[in-house]
Amino acid sequence: MAIARVHTDKPYSQYWFYKTMRVAWDLAQEVKIRPLEDNLYTLQFSCLGDWERVMEEGPWNFKGKAVVLAPYDGFTKPSLAELKKIEIWVQIHDLPDGFFSKIKALPAMVGEFIFAEPKSQDFEGNFARVRVRIDVTKPLKNSVSLVVKKKDGIHREIFRVKYERLPDWCSVCGNLGHLLKECGDGVRPASALVFKDLRASW
Known part of the structure; x- marks a missing residue:
């Protein structure tokens, strides 16, 4: 799993975020993107290769804004994750x-x-x-x-x-x-x- 946010204060469409990032990442298997609150998501990958591609081959951006990612263990409070x-x-x-x-x-x-x-x-x-x-x-x-x-x-x-x-x-x-x-x-x-x-x- 990973946790993510877009480095912006502007509102944006979650639908287009999902669609754009799935195309950009070009993963072998489906990734489950779950919104936790405005501009905070968990990502659950189906294979290690996809996780490594997303975590190691950035930086990624959505509409020109940086997508900040961090590994997530599934037990830490998402609000405490350092995403900077x-x-x-x-x-x-x-x-x-x-x-x-x-x-x-x-x-x-x-x-x-x-x-x-x-x-x-x-x-x-x-x-x-x-x-x-x-x-x-x-x-x-x-x-x-x-x-x-x-x-x-x-x-x-x-x-x-x-x-x-x-x-x-x-x-x-x-x-x-x-x-x-x-x-x-x-x-x-x-x-x-x-x-x-x-x-x-x-």
């Missing part, structure tokens, strides 16, 4: 190969490190891929940094961060769950768009 973290692939751009040994420390600024994709000969792209667990209630990070000792002193190297399959986010405050035009009065100068271009191709 999603797993996502992060790209750290322009990272020199010599710094790859530091790859575990770099994503700690973004979220909780899960694992890094090893470098291989057939990989194309000037970035390292890391799987992290991020808190959807906190602003996204648009860069990570590393303190490097060089001949002329100590320098801080900054590396751009992009997210694969990123749900809707605000380029002003960096939070998931709403867009730029829904943040404040929606009228912002270009200089305020600190968190733009965070979505990576994948």
